[in-house]
Amino acid sequence: MAFSATAQRAALAQGFATSIPSADQPSKASFAAFSGFRPVALKKAALDLHSAKPARVSMQAVATKASAFESITQAPPDPILGVSEAFKADTSSDKLNLGVGAYRTEDIKPYVLDVVKKAEKLMLENGENKEYLPIEGLADFNKATVALLLGSDNKAVKDGRVATIQSLSGTGSLRLGAAFLARFYPGRTVFLSNPTWGNHKNIFADAGVEWKEYRYFNPATIGLDFEGMMADIEAAPNGSVIVLHGCAHNPTGIDPTPEQWSKIADLIEKKNHLPFFDVAYQGFASGSLDEDAASVRLFVERGFELLVAQSYSKNLGLYAERIGALNAVLPTADLATKVKSQLKRLARALYSNPPVHGARIVAYVVGNNDIFDEWKQEMAGMAGRIQAVRATLVEELKKRDTKGRDWSFITSQIGMFSFTGLKPAQVENMTKKWHVYMTKDGRISLAGLNKARAGYLADAMIDSFDNF
Amino acid sequence: MMASHQVTMEKTSARKESSVWQGVEQGPEDPILGVTVAFNKDNHPDKVNLGVGAYRTEEGKPLVLDVVRRAEAAIVADRSVNKEYLPIIGLASFCKLSAQLILGADCPAIVEKRTTTVQCLSGTGSLRVGAEFIGKHYHQTIIYIPDPTWGNHNKIFPLGGVSVRKYRYYDPATRGLDFQGMMEDLHSAPSGAVVLLHACAHNPTGVDPTPEQWEQIRRLIRSKKQLPFFDSAYQGFASGSLDRDAAPVRSFAGDGGEMLIAQSYAKNLGLYGERVGALTFVCGSPDVAKRVESQLKLVIRPMYSNPPGHGARIVEAVLSDKQLFQDWTVELKGMADRIITMRHKLFDALKQKGTPGRWSHIVKQIGMFTFTGLNKDQVVFMTKEYHIYMTADGRISMAGLNSKNVHHLAEAIHAAVTRRS
Numbered sequence: 073m074a075f076s077a078t079a080q081r082a083a084l085a086q087g088f089a090t091s092i093p094s095a096d097q098p099s100k101a102s103f104a105a106f107s108g109f110r111p112v113a114l115k116k117a118a119l120d121l122h123s124a125k126p127a128r129v130s131m132q133a134v135a136t137k138a139s140a141f142e143s144i145t146q147a148p149p150d151p152i153l154g155v156s157e158a159f160k161a162d163t164s165s166d167k168l169n170l171g172v173g174a175y176r177t178e179d180i181k182p183y184v185l186d187v188v189k190k191a192e193k194l195m196l197e198n199g200e201n202k203e204y205l206p207i208e209g210l211a212d213f214n215k216a217t218v219a220l221l222l223g224s225d226n227k228a229v230k231d232g233r234v235a236t237i238q239s240l241s242g243t244g245s246l247r248l249g250a251a252f253l254a255r256f257y258p259g260r261t262v263f264l265s266n267p268t269w270g271n272h273k274n275i276f277a278d279a280g281v282e283w284k285e286y287r288y289f290n291p292a293t294i295g296l297d298f299e300g301m302m303a304d305i306e307a308a309p310n311g312s313v314i315v316l317h318g319c320a321h322n323p324t325g326i327d328p329t330p331e332q333w334s335k336i337a338d339l340i341e342k343k344n345h346l347p348f349f350d351v352a353y354q355g356f357a358s359g360s361l362d363e364d365a366a367s368v369r370l371f372v373e374r375g376f377e378l379l380v381a382q383s384y385s386k387n388l389g390l391y392a393e394r395i396g397a398l399n400a401v402l403p404t405a406d407l408a409t410k411v412k413s414q415l416k417r418l419a420r421a422l423y424s425n426p427p428v429h430g431a432r433i434v435a436y437v438v439g440n441n442d443i444f445d446e447w448k449q450e451m452a453g454m455a456g457r458i459q460a461v462r463a464t465l466v467e468e469l470k471k472r473d474t475k476g477r478d479w480s481f482i483t484s485q486i487g488m489f490s491f492t493g494l495k496p497a498q499v500e501n502m503t504k505k506w507h508v509y510m511t512k513d514g515r516i517s518l519a520g521l522n523k524a525r526a527g528y529l530a531d532a533m534i535d536s537f538d539n540f
Numbered sequence: 541m542m543a544s545h546q547v548t549m550e551k552t553s554a555r556k557e558s559s560v561w562q563g564v565e566q567g568p569e570d571p572i573l574g575v576t577v578a579f580n581k582d583n584h585p586d587k588v589n590l591g592v593g594a595y596r597t598e599e600g601k602p603l604v605l606d607v608v609r610r611a612e613a614a615i616v617a618d619r620s621v622n623k624e625y626l627p628i629i630g631l632a633s634f635c636k637l638s639a640q641l642i643l644g645a646d647c648p649a650i651v652e653k654r655t656t657t658v659q660c661l662s663g664t665g666s667l668r669v670g671a672e673f674i675g676k677h678y679h680q681t682i683i684y685i686p687d688p689t690w691g692n693h694n695k696i697f698p699l700g701g702v703s704v705r706k707y708r709y710y711d712p713a714t715r716g717l718d719f720q721g722m723m724e725d726l727h728s729a730p731s732g733a734v735v736l737l738h739a740c741a742h743n744p745t746g747v748d749p750t751p752e753q754w755e756q757i758r759r760l761i762r763s764k765k766q767l768p769f770f771d772s773a774y775q776g777f778a779s780g781s782l783d784r785d786a787a788p789v790r791s792f793a794g795d796g797g798e799m800l801i802a803q804s805y806a807k808n809l810g811l812y813g814e815r816v817g818a819l820t821f822v823c824g825s826p827d828v829a830k831r832v833e834s835q836l837k838l839v840i841r842p843m844y845s846n847p848p849g850h851g852a853r854i855v856e857a858v859l860s861d862k863q864l865f866q867d868w869t870v871e872l873k874g875m876a877d878r879i880i881t882m883r884h885k886l887f888d889a890l891k892q893k894g895t896p897g898r899w900s901h902i903v904k905q906i907g908m909f910t911f912t913g914l915n916k917d918q919v920v921f922m923t924k925e926y927h928i929y930m931t932a933d934g935r936i937s938m939a940g941l942n943s944k945n946v947h948h949l950a951e952a953i954h955a956a957v958t959r960r961s
Contacts, residue, residue, distance in 0.1 A: 139824030140732070140767055140798055144677055147834035150841055153628060174624060182622040192616045201602045203594060204812045207573055240661075240844035247843055251699075256564050274842035278672075311560065346560055377559055391625045392849030403559045413567035420570050421695040422668055422843070423661035428813035429850040 151270050152511055159509040167507040168525055170516040173322070173488045174391055175454055178522045183454075185389045187447045191436035200432060205425045207416040209238020209397070212435035217382060217397045220438065221351065221365055228372055232405030235412035237398045237419060238426045241391075242352045242383030243271060245398040249348060249379045250279035251418045252400075252411075253313060257346070262313040263305065265289075267491075267513055269322045269350070272315060286314070289324050294481040294493055296326050302339055310344050318351035318380070319364040320487025323515035327357070327486050333367050337374055347371055347378040355387040357487045359455035361448065377402050384434055386488065387451055393430025454519075458488060464523045468530035475538075488519045498536040506532035571691050572931055579929040587927035588945045590936040593743070593908045594812055595875055598942045603875075605810045607868045611857035621853065626846045628837045630659020630818075634852040637859040638818035642739075642772055642786055642803055643793050653826040656833040658819050658840065659847045662812075663773045663804030666819040667696050670769060670800050672839045673832075674734060675701025683734040683769065684726065686710075688933060690743045690771075693736065702734065710745045715901035715913060717747050723760060731765050739772035739801075740785040741907020744935035748778070748906050754788045762797050773804040778907045780876035782808075782869065793822050805855050807908065808872055814851025875939075879908060882941040886910075889950035895957055910936050918956040926952035 149157060155171030177183050208214065214236040218229055228234050239245040253260065262281050264272050265288035276283045286308070287300030305314060316336075321327055328336060340347055349368050355361040371378055383396040398415065402408040419425070437443050462483045469479045482490050494502065494514040502508040508529060510516045521529060569577055575591025597603050615621055629635065635657040639650060649655050660666040675681050681702045685693050686709035697704050707729065708721030726735060737757075742748055749757060761768055770789050776782040792799050801820040806812045819836070823829040840846070858864045887902045902910050914922070914934040922928040928949060930936045941949065 139828045140678060140765075141821075141823060141828050141832055144828065144831045144835055146831045147838050150628065150837065153625070153841070153846075157627075172625065182624050184622050188623070189616075196613060196616055199604075201604050202608070202811055202813045203602045204573070204592065204806075206577070207570065240848075243841075243843070243845040257560055271842060271845065274838075278839075278842040377561070385625075390623055392623045392846075394844060394846070394848040400561075402561060407559055407561055407564065410564045410566045411561055413569075414564055416570070417567045417695075418699075420573070420664075420692060421699045422665070423815060424664040424692065425573070425813070425815070427661070427815040427848040427851065429848065 155509050155511060158503075162507055162509070164507040166528065168509065168520065168529060170508060170510045170518075170520045170529075173386065173517050173519060175386060175389060175488070175519040176522075178457060180520065180522055180525075183389055185447070185450050187437050187443050187450060188389060188433055190443055190446075191433045194436055195432055202428065205238070205428050205431070207419050207425050208236070208412065209426045210428060210431040210435060212439060213238055213395075213431035214397065216435055216438040218399055220354070220361060221380060221382060221399065222369060222372055223362070223365075226369075226372070228401055233402050233408050235400040235402065235408040235415065237412065237415045238431055239381075239396050239398045239419070240394040240423070240426060241385050241396040242350065242381055243275065244394065244422075244426075245381035245383070245396045246272070246275045246350065247279060248398045248415060248418060248422070249381060249400075250276050250281050251422075252379075252415055253348075254280045255418070256414065257313070260311060260313055260346075261309065262315060262348070263308055264315050265301075265317065265321070267323055268315070268317075270511075270513075272350075281313075284308075288321075289326065289491065291493060294491070295484075296328060296332070298328070298332055302335070305336070305339055305345065306343065308343065308345065311346065312343070313346045313348050314340060315348045315350060316367070318349045318354065318368050319366075320353035320357035320489075322352065322487070323489050323511070323513055324491040325485025325487050325489050326491070328367075330366065330370075333370055337371055337376070340371075341374070341376070347376060349378060349380040351380055352383040353386055353487050354382070355448075355451040356455055359452040361387075361451070372401055375403075384430065388434060388437065388447070390430045390433060393433065394427060395430030395434060458518045459483075461518050461521050461523060461526065462490070464526045465518070465521065465529060468526045469533065471527075472530050472534045477537075488517055490516050490518055492516055492533065494533070494536055495540075498540045501536045501540045502532050506535070508532050575929050575931055578923075582927055582929070584927040586945075586948055588929065588940060588949060590928060590930040590938075590940040590949070593807065593937045593939065595807065595810060595908075595939040596942070598878065600940075600942050600945070603810055605868070605871050607858050607864045607871060608810060608854055611854045611861075611864060614857065615850075615853050623849065626659070626849050626852070628840050628846050629657075629833065630847045631849065631852040631856060633860065634659055634816075634856045635818060637856060638803055639820050641782065641859060642775060642789055642801055642820065643822075644783070644786070644790055647790065647793050648796075649793050649822045654823050654829050656821050656823070656829045656836070658833070658836050659852055660802075660817050660819050660840075661815040661844070661847060662806050662817040663771060663802055664692060664696065664817075665815065665847075666802035666804070666817045667693070667771065668700055669836065669839055669843070670802060670819050671697045671700025671702050672843075673836060674767075674769075674800075676839065677835060678734070678767070680730065680732040680734065680767075682730065683736055684729050684766075685736040686722070686738065686742070688744055689736070689738070691931075693771075705729070705733075707735075709742075710747060710911070712913065715747075715898070715911070716904070717749055717753070719749065719753055723756065726757070726760055726764070726766070729764070729766065732767065733764075734767045734769050734800075735761055736769050736771060737788070739770045739775065739789050741774035741778035741909075743773065743907070744909050744931070744933055745911040746901075746905025746907050746909050747911070749788070751787065754791060758788075758792055758795065761792075762795060767798060767800070768792055769800040769802070771802050773802075774807055774907050775803070776808040776869070776872040777876055777879075780873040782872070798822055798824055805851065809855060809858065809868070811851045811854065814854065815848060816851030816855055879938045882938045882946060883910070885943065885946045886938075886941065886950060889947055890953060893950055893954045895950070895954040897957060908937055908939050910938055912936055912953070914953065914956060921956050921959065922952045925955065928952045 159169040262283045266285035286304035290297035354364045357364045380399040385391045579589040639657040687706040707725035711718035775785045778785045804817040912934045
């Protein structure tokens with residue numbers, strides 16, 4: 073089945089290439105305007121920008137020249153990463169960055185894991201070279217990553233049914249998977265939880281894949297809307313793609329129970345849907361690598377074919393090294409070989425081959441038993457600190473709360489984030505008055521909080537909830 | 541209970557056989573990177589890998605530059621360096637230094653703040669981000685690429701939403717530049733089209749325009765209001781001089797017009813596996829540059845969020861430290877000189893053997909590669925009988941040659957050219 077992604081992508085590009093020099097025309101790139109894939113054929117500008125005015129010979133030192141990009145509009149800052157930028161610009165000594173999900177120590181400092189430092193030192197001592205990796209990445213890394221995800225004795229791996237491609241952390245793995253879907257599973261809709269990590273929507277959209285949402289968060293209970301979730305997955309056309317957060321759902325911190333996972337699997341099987349797991353927090357949610365992989369392992373055990381995107385940004389603190397993997401579990405080894413070959417072609421046209429540094433660090437850490445054990449301890453330490461901070465925040469909120477509200481959702485939510493339920497106007501107050509930086513959807517990163525500032529945060533939250 | 545268990549079992553095994561990917565076919569190995577895959581499978585002691593453009597020492601070993609080792613040791617030991625996410629567009633100092641490296645610090649476009657530079661994943665990543673941006677925002681989503689060109693160009697642009705057309709470039713008769721053909725094709729290309737130009741050391745041919753020809757190319761492109769997109773993967777590697785190799789790019793940047801530049805540090809800093817490069821836009825005004833930068837973030841964030849830090853820090857260290865930079869230029873010249881030496885050795889060996897045909901192009905062509913003129917059958921023969929690994933288009937990477945294997949290659953070429961087909 074030959075499907076011309078080229079034609080579609082070119083058509084897409086054509087459709088969206090509106091360079092009409094009008095202020096009213098929203099650029100495709102505008103975050104606010106863009107809410108999903110719309111395969112509408114927009115008329116291209118017939119206007120030749122360059123013939124609009126004859127070129128002037130400017131006598132000014134800084135000439136204002138005609139530009140082929142004159143009509144490009146200023147894009148708004150990224151809703152998540154832009155928060156850190158705003159935080160940096162704030163001069164208040166009270167400021168608190170609860171925006172991006174990057175772990176901080178109890179001293180609110182970035183943390184490079186000891187095992188990472190050990191691995192880097194060893195890499196230098198061993199005089200590792202900087203040759204191109206194969207397109208699919210470092211072999212030792214690929215072996216290690218799938219063993220971590222599925223368990224070292226996993227039958228699917230032993231049978232050769234898993235295709236693994238080292239990719240650019242979670243984002244890159246998702247994008248590679250999305251590009252693969254666009255080309256080899258065209259015309260299908262991807263279902264994302266509502267809410268979900270904001271970047272999911274743009275990843276699928278930019279890859280040319282339509283997305284819709286399934287209910288997930290119930291604001292009334294501050295818990296999982298399981299009935300809504302099941303109803304929406306049931307209503308999705310057979311063979312849809314369902315994106316599932318493996319653990320520590322982002323942004324809500326609410327995960328299905330094991331029983332619920334089982335029922336979700338039953339339904340997905342019945343509907344012949346394709347699960348696409350996003351695993352960005354393995355080891356970070358509960359502190360245990362195995363426990364956090366339970367949902368993925370359940371599905372693989374049950375014989376599903378599925379995609380899994382992995383990231384080592386959080387659990388190994390390798391944010392900047394962009395290290396992750398896209399795994400495809402197929403029914404046969406033959407298919408796994410074929411799928412891998414096609415994933416390689418897509419990767420080659422994106423970045424040729426992935427960066428070596430982060431992959432080597434992971435391989436060194438996992439490949440050495442002592443260092444691996446140490447990692448597990450450091451990870452448990454990080455997860456533990458966040459759990460402790462959650463508990464402290466709840467105490468501080470209870471102390472200040474005159475309305476007797478239930479704050480237990482903060483300790484029952486899992487992972488780095490808490491979905492506070494703060495509304496946009498309340499969030500604005502958090503930032504404007506209290507210099508607390510968080511995302512507009514009400515998500516706070518507990519990783520950026522410590523016990524010492526928990527009281528301050530509680531003050532800010534109570535004030536925002538009560539007065540806005 | 542038994543019944544439902546049985547039903548589940550059947551469902552599971554029935555599921556296993558069918559797949560939504562049933563129609564997926566085996567994709568071919570990449571024509572360039574696949575050569576290394578094949579090379580690795582070969583156990584013959586005399587095998588030679590002349591496929592991918594990765595520098596090898598005289599001992600046939602990969603090289604980590606001394607300045608890179610020094611920079612890296614300092615970075616790893618530095619307690620103030622962490623692994624936090626880089627900004628979407630990468631390390632700011634890296635971007636600034638990269639723009640200065642290719643354009644020259646005194647470039648009017650830089651002085652006038654009309655440029656924006658974003659860190660990307662080496663040359664490929666820079667090209668892909670540029671392609672996606674063009675596909676999204678530029679009014680002419682057509683790019684003209686030279687014939688022949690680096691194979692991956694043909695894949696990157698269409699997937700980025702830009703259709704590809706060719707302009708004549710290589711003249712097999714002269715084994716040099718088909719300048720007239722190039723000018724004709726660029727002239728008949730539509731106004732406003734994007735034109736891909738290899739900044740120096742054209743890949744795969746090693747044939748570069750002369751300065752005079754570059755000037756004519758520039759005038760033509762500007763008169764047609766076409767948008768130049770430079771691919772600069774070999775700055776410093778072609779002639780041994782960073783500034784000389786940047787001359788064509790700088791002449792375009794100095795004329796006030798707009799352009800894109802993709803830079804790679806894979807070869808000149810030997811940072812292949814670190815995937816470090818940069819994409820620069822030279823724009824009509826600072827305001828346009830600012831807006832372009834903001835839109836580039838929207839291309840990058842859904843692709844990989846932010847670029848890898850390690851390689852960028854190494855580049856930053858080398859470019860910003862006077863001693864390291866100076867030492868780098870020496871190492872770079874050393875690599876370029878060794879390649880020029882190998883060109884002469886191969887040429888001499890063929891002459892000595894009396895191999896039929898003209899071989900002067902081996903010493904005339906520039907950069908890492910030689911476009912030998914050998915055809916596909918000859919290449920297949922050389923791989924089979926002599927275990928010479930190279931791309932099917934007859935391109936060889938001179939960087940893979942040394943005094944020990946150059947004669948083996950000469951023998952192989954001689955045999956391929958003289959055998960009766």
